Amino acid sequence: MSAIQSFWSVPQPDGEPPFWMCMSCLSEVFYRKVPMPDCPTCHGVSTYEAFTLEAIRDWGTEDLVAKADLAHQAANLEPASAASAHSVD
Numbered sequence: 710m711s712a713i714q715s716f717w718s719v720p721q722p723d724g725e726p727p728f729w730m731c732m733s734c735l736s737e738v739f740y741r742k743v744p745m746p747d748c749p750t751c752h753g754v755s756t757y758e759a760f761t762l763e764a765i766r767d768w769g770t771e772d773l774v775a776k777a778d779l780a781h782q783a784a785n786l787e788p789a790s791a792a793s794a795h796s797v798d
């Protein structure tokens with residue numbers, strides 16, 4: 710049992726939306742990665758689907774949009790070659 714969240718890195722093919730949101734609880738969103746082994750909030754497995762930031766802003770809650778923005782900013786602080794994910798609070 711670990712308190713540290715692990716992630717799968719998700720490759721982003723051209724044209725694929727980079728944000729991964731939990732369709733079960735609609736309260737977790739990550740940028741180019743998904744939590745493993747399950748959603749940290751609802752513990753759903755394979756509940757994540759890809760969306761664009763525009764889509765999240767269109768219908769997401771303020772909290773969800775804020776999470777997406779933070780995830781995007783955190784990812785952009787890392788070198789592009791270091792795609793392997795580490796946990797960011």
Ligand SMILES: [Zn+2]
Pocket residue numbers: 731732733734735736737748749750751752753756
């Ligand atoms: Zn969830």
